[in-house]
Amino acid sequence: MTELLTAAQMRAIEQAAIESGETTGVELMERAGQGVVDAIFEEWPELAEGDQERGAAPRPAASPRSISAKMKRAVVLCGPGNNGGDGFVVARLLFQRGWAVEVFLYGNAEKLPSDARVNFERWLELGEVRALEARSLDGYAEDNPNTKIAIDALFGTGLSRPFHSLAGVQMELNYWEACSGREGHGISFPYVVAIDVVSGICSDSGKYLGVDDNPYDYCAMANLTVSFHERKLCHVLHHGPRGSGQISVCDLGLKRFVRVPNLQPNDRVFSSDPSFYSLSKFGDQNKFGSGHALILSGGPVQTGAARLSARGALRIGAGLVTLGVPLAAQQEVAAQVTAIMLKPIETPDDLTAVLQDSRINALCLGPALGLNRARRLVAAALDAGLEARPTVFDADALSAFADEPSALFEMLHENCVLTPHGGEFARLFPDIAEKLNAVPTKGPAYSKVDATRKAAKRAGCVVLFKGAATVIAAPDGRCSINSAHYERSAPWLATAGSGDVLAGFITGLLARGFSPMQAAETAAWLHVECALKFGPGLIAEDIPEQLPAVFKDLGV
Ligand SMILES: NC(=O)C1=CN([C@@H]2O[C@H](COP(=O)(O)OP(=O)(O)OC[C@H]3O[C@@H](n4cnc5c(N)ncnc54)[C@H](O)[C@@H]3O)[C@@H](O)[C@H]2O)[C@@H](O)CC1
Numbered sequence: 053m054t055e056l057l058t059a060a061q062m063r064a065i066e067q068a069a070i071e072s073g074e075t076t077g078v079e080l081m082e083r084a085g086q087g088v089v090d091a092i093f094e095e096w097p098e099l100a101e102g103d104q105e106r107g108a109a110p111r112p113a114a115s116p117r118s119i120s121a122k123m124k125r126a127v128v129l130c131g132p133g134n135n136g137g138d139g140f141v142v143a144r145l146l147f148q149r150g151w152a153v154e155v156f157l158y159g160n161a162e163k164l165p166s167d168a169r170v171n172f173e174r175w176l177e178l179g180e181v182r183a184l185e186a187r188s189l190d191g192y193a194e195d196n197p198n199t200k201i202a203i204d205a206l207f208g209t210g211l212s213r214p215f216h217s218l219a220g221v222q223m224e225l226n227y228w229e230a231c232s233g234r235e236g237h238g239i240s241f242p243y244v245v246a247i248d249v250v251s252g253i254c255s256d257s258g259k260y261l262g263v264d265d266n267p268y269d270y271c272a273m274a275n276l277t278v279s280f281h282e283r284k285l286c287h288v289l290h291h292g293p294r295g296s297g298q299i300s301v302c303d304l305g306l307k308r309f310v311r312v313p314n315l316q317p318n319d320r321v322f323s324s325d326p327s328f329y330s331l332s333k334f335g336d337q338n339k340f341g342s343g344h345a346l347i348l349s350g351g352p353v354q355t356g357a358a359r360l361s362a363r364g365a366l367r368i369g370a371g372l373v374t375l376g377v378p379l380a381a382q383q384e385v386a387a388q389v390t391a392i393m394l395k396p397i398e399t400p401d402d403l404t405a406v407l408q409d410s411r412i413n414a415l416c417l418g419p420a421l422g423l424n425r426a427r428r429l430v431a432a433a434l435d436a437g438l439e440a441r442p443t444v445f446d447a448d449a450l451s452a453f454a455d456e457p458s459a460l461f462e463m464l465h466e467n468c469v470l471t472p473h474g475g476e477f478a479r480l481f482p483d484i485a486e487k488l489n490a491v492p493t494k495g496p497a498y499s500k501v502d503a504t505r506k507a508a509k510r511a512g513c514v515v516l517f518k519g520a521a522t523v524i525a526a527p528d529g530r531c532s533i534n535s536a537h538y539e540r541s542a543p544w545l546a547t548a549g550s551g552d553v554l555a556g557f558i559t560g561l562l563a564r565g566f567s568p569m570q571a572a573e574t575a576a577w578l579h580v581e582c583a584l585k586f587g588p589g590l591i592a593e594d595i596p597e598q599l600p601a602v603f604k605d606l607g608v
C-alpha cells in the first residue's frame with residue numbers, strides 16, 4: 053500500500069528531515085526541481101534531444117533579446133511560496149541544458165520564504181524575472197512557437213484560499229493543456245507541468261477552492277504533475293485527477309522520516325490494494341471453510357440486482373451462496389441460477405429462522421430489495437443467530453432509513469459495512485454531505501476522506517463511499533482510497549448493477565473471514581481490476597466473470 057499525504061503530513065516529514073540535520077530546505081528544493089526536470093524528459097523524451105549543457109557558469113544569455121528563435125523554450129510561472137522556489141530551480145536546470153527560459157513571478161520577491169529566495173537569486177544570475185499579470189500569457193504560444201513546456205509553480209501544498217486573481221493565466225494554462233501535443237493551424241502549444249499540485253487545487257481535498265461549477269473550462273490544468281515523496285490526497289480526490297493529468301512522484305530521499313511522531317496510524321490514508329491480504333485458499337478445507345453468504349433478493353422482476361451480488365459473492369470465493377427470495381419470485385430466480393441456492397424468505401420471521409444456521413456467516417441486504425422490504429428485514433438481519441454477523445448494507449437497505457438514519461445506526465455493529473453512492477450517502481448523512489458539497493472558501497477544504505471518516509464514526513462501522521475515488525473508512529479513523537484514475541481509470545465501471553456486484557464481492561470476502569475493512573478494500577480494488585481486465589463494453593454481468601483471470605494474474 054502506498055500512502056496519500058495531507059499537506060500538514062508532508063510538511064511534518066520535511067521538517068523532521070531538516071531538523072535531523074541530514075538535509076536542508078535548499079537541498080530538498082534542489083532535489084525537487086531536479087525531479088521535475090527528470091520527470092519531464094521521462095514523459096516526453098523527444099524534448100531532451102539535442103540539448104547541450106551550458107554548464108552552471110552564469111552568463112547573460114537568458115535575456116529575451118539574445119535568445120535564438122530555434123532554441124527550445126520554457127515559460128516558468130513562480131508563486132510566492134516554496135512551490136515558486138521549485139520553479140526557480142527548474143528554470144535554472146533547463147537553462148543549463150541550453151533552453152531559452154522565461155520566468156514570471158506572482159507576488160513580491162522581497163517576501164519569498166528563505167529557500168525560495170535563495171533560488172530566486174540564483175536564477176537572477178542567469179536571467180530576468182518578470183511580474184506575472186492576468187494578461188501575461190495572452191498570445192504567448194503564438195508569439196513564441198518553440199515553447200515546449202509551461203511550468204506551473206504558482207502554488208503547491210500551501211494554497212489556503214481561492215485563487216482567481218490570474219484568471220487570464222489560468223485559462224491560458226487550461227487551453228494549453230487541452231491543445232498540447234496536437235498540431236493545429238501551424239501552432240503548437242506547450243505541455244503544462246504542475247509542480248506538486250495544480251495551482252488552484254486544495255492539496256487535501258482535490259477541490260478547486262472557490263469553485264462551484266465546472267472547473268475544467270477555466271481553472272489551470274496540467275498534462276503532468278510532479279509530486280514529491282508520496283502522492284498527496286488531491287491527486288486522487290475530486291477535481292484533482294482530471295486537473296493533474298499524469299502523476300509522477302519524485303523521491304526526495306525522505307523515506308526514513310515517514311514515522312515522525314505526529315503521524316498516528318489512524319490519521320494516515322493509504323491507497324488500497326490487496327497486497328496485505330491473501331486471497332488464496334489453502335489446505336483441505338471443505339466449502340464451509342470458505343463461508344456461506346446469504347443475499348436477500350427483492351420481489352418479482354426485482355431480482356436481478358441480488359443475483360448479480362450473489363454471482364459476485366460466489367466468484368470471489370464464498371463456499372456457498374444462497375439467495376433469500378420472496379415466494380412470488382422463486383420461479384423467476386430459480387430459472388436464472390445454478391450453483392447459487394435459494395431459500396424462501398418473505399417475512400422477518402422467515403429471515404430469523406434461516407439465520408439460526410450459524411454457518412451463514414455473511415449477509416447482504418439492499419440491491420433492489422425494495423424500501424418496505426428492506427425496512428422490515430433489517431432488524432431481523434441484525435438480531436438473529438450469530439452475534440455481530442458480518443453484514444453489508446447497500447442501496448435500498450440504506451435509502452430505507454432516509455427518514456431516520458439514527459434508527460439504522462443504533463442497530464449496526466462493528467462487523468457491518470455500508471456501501472453508499474453519493475445519493476445514498478446524502479440520504480444517510482445529510483449534514484456531512486452538505487459540508488462536503490459546499491463551495492470551499494478556504495483550505496484545507498472538507499474532503500471525501502473527512503466525510504467518510506465522520507460517517508464511519510457516526511455509523512459505528514466501515515463505510516465505503518463509492519465513486520471514481522472510493523473512500524473506505526473505519527470508525528477508528530483507518531482510511532484508504534481505491535482510486536480508479538490514471539493507469540487504473542475504469543469509467544466503464546459506472547454502469548447499472550456494478551455496485552450490486554461490489555456489494556456481493558464484499559459479502560463473499562466477509563464469508564471467507566476477511567475483516568470488514570479488509571473485505572471492503574480488497575473488493576473495491578478487485579472490482580476495478582475486473583473492469584480493467586474486460587475493458588470497454590463492460591456491463592455488470594461481466595464483472596464477476598473476470599475474477600478468475602484477475603486471480604490468475606495475481607498468482608492466487
Ligand atoms: N518545505 C520544503 O522543504 C519543500 C517544499 N517544497 C515545495 O514547497 C511547496 C510548499 O510551499 P509553501 O508551503 O511555501 O506553499 P506554496 O508555495 O504552495 O504557497 C504558499 C504561499 O502562498 C500564499 N497563498 C496561499 N493561497 C494564496 C492565494 N489564493 N493567493 C495568493 N497567495 C496565496 C500563502 O500565504 C503562502 O505565502 C510544496 O508544494 C513543494 O512544491 C519542495 O521544494 C520540497 C521541499
Ligand SMILES: Nc1ncnc2c1ncn2[C@@H]1O[C@H](COP(=O)(O)OP(=O)(O)O)[C@@H](O)[C@H]1O
Pocket residue numbers: 447473518519520522536541542543544545546547548549550551552553554579
Ligand atoms: N468514473 C468511475 N470510474 C470508476 N468506477 C466508478 C466510476 N463511477 C462509479 N464507479 C463505481 O461504479 C460502481 C457504481 O455503483 P452504484 O452507483 O451503486 O451503481 P448501481 O446501483 O447501478 O449498481 C461503484 O463501485 C463505483 O465506485
Ligand SMILES: [K+]
Pocket residue numbers: 135204205206207208246247248249250251
Ligand atoms: K503548482
